[in-house]
Amino acid sequence: MAAAVKPTILILGAGYGGMxxxxxxxxxxxxxxANVTLISKHNYHYQTxxxxxxxxxxxDPERTRMPIxxxxxxxxxxxxxxxxxxxxxxxxxxxxxxxxxxxYDYLVTALGAVPExxxxxxxxxxxxxxxTVNGVREMKEHIEYLFAKYNNEPEPxxxxxxxxxxxxxxxxxxxxxxxxxxxxxxxxxxxVPRNKVKMYVIEAAPTALPGFDPELVExxxxxxxxxxxxxxINQPIxxxxxxxxxxxxxxxxxSQTVVWATGVxxxxxxxxxxxxxxxxxxxxxxxxRAPGEDNIFIIGDCSLIINEETERPYPPTAQIxxxxxxxxxxxxxxLIKGNELKEFKPxxxxxxxxxGGKEAIGVVGNKKLYxxxxxxxxxxxxxRYLWILGGAGLMLKRGKNPL
Numbered sequence: 001m002a003a004a005v006k007p008t009i010l011i012l013g014a015g016y017g018g019m020x021x022x023x024x025x026x027x028x029x030x031x032x033x034a035n036v037t038l039i040s041k042h043n044y045h046y047q048t049x050x051x052x053x054x055x056x057x058x059x060d061p062e063r064t065r066m067p068i069x070x071x072x073x074x075x076x077x078x079x080x081x082x083x084x085x086x087x088x089x090x091x092x093x094x095x096x097x098x099x100x101x102x103x104y105d106y107l108v109t110a111l112g113a114v115p116e117x118x119x120x121x122x123x124x125x126x127x128x129x130x131x132t133v134n135g136v137r138e139m140k141e142h143i144e145y146l147f148a149k150y151n152n153e154p155e156p157x158x159x160x161x162x163x164x165x166x167x168x169x170x171x172x173x174x175x176x177x178x179x180x181x182x183x184x185x186x187x188x189x190x191x192v193p194r195n196k197v198k199m200y201v202i203e204a205a206p207t208a209l210p211g212f213d214p215e216l217v218e219x220x221x222x223x224x225x226x227x228x229x230x231x232x233i234n235q236p237i238x239x240x241x242x243x244x245x246x247x248x249x250x251x252x253x254x255s256q257t258v259v260w261a262t263g264v265x266x267x268x269x270x271x272x273x274x275x276x277x278x279x280x281x282x283x284x285x286x287x288x289r290a291p292g293e294d295n296i297f298i299i300g301d302c303s304l305i306i307n308e309e310t311e312r313p314y315p316p317t318a319q320i321x322x323x324x325x326x327x328x329x330x331x332x333x334x335l336i337k338g339n340e341l342k343e344f345k346p347x348x349x350x351x352x353x354x355x356g357g358k359e360a361i362g363v364v365g366n367k368k369l370y371x372x373x374x375x376x377x378x379x380x381x382x383x384r385y386l387w388i389l390g391g392a393g394l395m396l397k398r399g400k401n402p403l
Contacts, residue, residue, distance in 0.1 A: 007034050007105035007336055010094055011077075012084050013267075014040035014068055015048065016385070017110035017300035017321035017328075023389055024329035026073040033336055034106075036076065039096065041083040043068055046133050049318050049382065052171060055136035055259070056178035057144065057186075058356070065133050066398065071390050084111060087273035089293060106295045106335065108328055113264035113301035113316065116279065118204075122240035129260035131171065139259065143179075146256055147190040159254040161197045164245055165261055166237055168203035169210070172261035173220060174354050176201050180227035181356030199229045200253060202245065204236035204262075209353065211315075216361040219370055223355055264316065266302040278304060281316070286343040288328055297331070299324035305346065319381075320346055322388060352378040376402045 009025070011018050022038045029036070046065035053059035068079055083097040087109065093101045115129040123129055128139045146160040153160075163179065165172045180199060187194045201208070201224075208231060209217045221231060232247070239246040244255040266280025275282045275290060281304040282290050288303065290296045300321040305314050314320055327344045334341050352362030352374055360374035369377055379402040386395040 006032065008103060009034050009036045009106045009108070009332060010102060010104040011036065011038045011108045011110065012040075012087075012094065012269075013110040013112055013300070014038060014042065014045045015110060015112045015300060015321065016318045017325045018108070019045050019068075019071065019389055020322045020325035021108050021110065021299070021328050022072050022077045024326055025332065026076040028329055028333055029076070031076070033333070035078070037078040037080055037102070038068070038072065039080045039082055039084060039094070039102075040068065041081065041097075043079075043081045044133075045071060047382070047385070048131060051131050051133075051136045052175040052178050052354075054133075055131075055139045055175055056182050056356075057140045058178050058182055061133050061137045061140075063398075066394075071394065084269050085272075086269060087296075089273065089275075089296065092295070104295075106332055107297065108332070109270070109290075109296065109298045109302055110300045110321070110325070111267035111269055111302055113266055113280070114268060115260055116263045116265040117260075118262060120237055120240060123260050126240045126242055127166065127258040127260040131261075143257060144186070147186050147192060150192055150196070151190065156196075157256075158196070158198070159244065159256050161192065162244070162253065162255040162257070163197070163199045164253060164255045164258045165199075165201045166240075166245070166258060167260070167262035168201050168205070168208035168231070168233070169261065169263060170353050172201060172203075172259070173209060173224075174356075175259060175261060176224060176229055177220075177354060177356035177359065179356070180224055180229055183228070194228075197228065199227075200232060200255075201229055202232045202235055202237055202247070202253075204234070206234045208233060212351070212353075212361075213363055213368060216363070216368055216370070220353070220355055220361050223359060227356075264301060270298075270302050281313075287331055287341040288324055288344050295335075297328045299328055305344070307346075314346055317351075318385065319348065319351075322385065323347060350377065350381070352381060354378050 044065040050064045054061035082099050086095040117123040150156045150160045165176045236248045238248045244253045270280045282298045283304040288297050301316040331341045350364030354360045358372045358375045360378045362369040362374040379400040383399040
């Protein structure tokens with residue numbers, strides 16, 4: 001009797017969703033269940049929720065990344081380093097940049113996101129928008145270069161030390177928190193008077209951290225203003241250019257450093273592969289499959305899930321991507337075994353934003369957290385991810401000291 005042919009599972013992307021999916025499959029599946037391949041353009045996984053720290057220079061960027069083969073069991077999960085160009089749904093194929101076509105029986109799309117410009121011109125040409133390991137390394141080196149350059153000019157320019165963050169969401173607030181905490185050290189190292197540094201956070205929405213608890217938002221803004229940050233709330237940017245930004249009301253702010261943190265949209269492959277989408281995100285079924293597709297799951301930044309209480313989409317967070325990954329691993333196993341699939345229900349355990357140093361804000365359950373207690377919780381959340389991904393060993397090796 002011939003052996004049954006094992007189905008082929010492809011996992012696209014090695015972010016939070018893809019890595020946890022691969023990790024769970026390696027633990028839950030037997031060798032005879034499926035042939036599983038993880039595809040990513042990098043041979044490492046990096047923690048996007050840490051990137052604001054190396055961007056400001058408060059963490060070594062190498063600390064945010066880890067080789068994929070050091071985390072994933074490559075005896076059970078094959079790894080292919082390549083870039084995904086297109087998903088051919090009708091043919092059950094994925095088109096790769098270097099390796100050509102790869103066929104699949106089941107597909108997990110966890111490709112992540114790209115910056116959203118909201119139609120503002122000049123972002124990619126004149127702002128720092130790449131929240132990647134090398135992108136934040138470039139930000140850090142650029143900031144330090146401008147501090148060094150300031151006192152070497154015959155007539156120092158104010159725009160060298162004017163820093164603009166576009167967007168007061170989590171990424172923007174966490175980055176300006178780290179930068180504002182580091183500014184005194186940079187001023188001392190480069191002999192720059194502290195009063196020469198200007199920091200702006202510009203937000204189109206009526207509030208910083210939209211959707212977050214107003215009391216916590218006020219705490220965060222007061223703290224950052226005390227460090228010298230000026231907020232321009234409800235003031236959209238109309239253009240980014242070589243000299244800085246132009247606001248919708250006509251105001252111009254001169255700066256050599258514009259950091260773009262206004263939000264993201266799903267990976268362009270979603271649009272190019274013919275999925276129905278909103279800003280690159282597919283409104284998935286309750287079991288996380290794409291509408292009308294029996295064998296394609298979409299998770300993370302490329303998926304859209306509506307919160308029934310607020311009737312608004314859940315923000316695409318690492319927390320949700322990890323939970324989706326666990327459901328997808330179970331549902332893939334159920335499909336292969338002919339069992340019933342389970343519905344995905346987000347379980348928001350808490351939301352915490354760091355503000356630099358030992359400061360943070362957050363909500364865990366019904367409890368509001370401020371300062372050092374929120375900072376402790378933030379680090380515990382970061383460490384919990386490492387535990388989920390690679391157990392105690394990875395957490396002890398890569399985790400943060402919460403104290």
